[in-house]
Amino acid sequence: MLSECSSGGRDLNKGSRRQPMKCLWSSWREVGFKLLDLGSSLIRPLVRENHYWLLESVVHDLRLYADKKIQLKQTDDKTLSELVKQQIGVDAWCWDRRFWYASLTDFKTMVSEDFTNRLTWLAESFDCDNFASLFCSLLSLVWGYNGVGVALGAVLDKGSKNVVGYHAYNCVLVEEDSKRVLCLYEPQSDFLALAERETNMDWSIYRTDLVLFY
Incomplete structure (x- = not known):
């Protein structure tokens, strides 16, 4: 069979209806991500549940990054x-x-299958501040999106407006209708709302006292 593949300097496609072989990059890319999915599934019994969801998130976000090619906009610290x-x-x-x-x-689109709301909340060692910090870091690492900050504030009872606790969540810079606006994002539930001093976050009111962008 090797002799049939030897061209002897001739164009093997000349006079043939067959098209030259093309590299099906999208197909090979999909195979690569399928293998990553398989690998994460195989090691799931060996690791903690939070470890598995972290790995799943990285694989999903990298696939999304390769497929969507989202273009970011830029601003400066003073404007923000x-x-x-x-x-x-x-x-x-x-x-x-x-x-x-x-x-x-x-x-x-970036958070369409966000994994942070599937992580297990652990008192002290992995609670609200860890959720918010992890979400910031992942968007910055995968997308270069550092316009996501950690917001610190109080949780207010919807009826009495009394403080029932203190909380960390995310403040996100986005563009809507050609204007820069800020939204609050709860990484434990994916709830998103336009940011105000006191913002209705469905289950409670978040009173923001400070925002850190880093």
């Missing part, structure tokens, strides 16, 4: 801190000089 002051009425600590963000639609 002024927006926080104007919209929420609190200070923002911006530890970077430039920040990248996306449209609201693209942000929703």
Whole structure:
């Protein structure tokens, strides 16, 4: 069979209706991600549930990144801190000089299968501040989206408006209708709302006292 494949300098496709072989990159890419899915499933019995969901998230986010090619927009620390002051009425600590963000639609695409709400909450060792910090880090690592901050504040009872506890969650810079706006995002439930000083987050009211972008 090898002799039949030897061209002797001739164009083997000349006079043939067959098209030259093309690399089906999308197919091979899909095979690669299927293998990653298989690998994470195989090791699931060997690791903690939170370990498994972290691995699943990375695989899913990398696939989404390869497929969607979302374009980010850019702003600076001064503009971002002024927006926080104007919209929420609190200070923002911006530890970077430039920040990248996306449209609201693209942000929703990024978190379409967000894994953080499937993680197990563990008192002290993995609670609300860890959820919020992890969400920030993952979006920055995978997408370069560092316009996601950790918001710190109080949880208010909807009826009495009394403080029932303190909480950490996310403050997200997005673009909507060609304007930069801030939304609050609860990484434990995927609930998203336009940020205010006191924001209705479905189960309770979040009163934001400080936002950190890093």
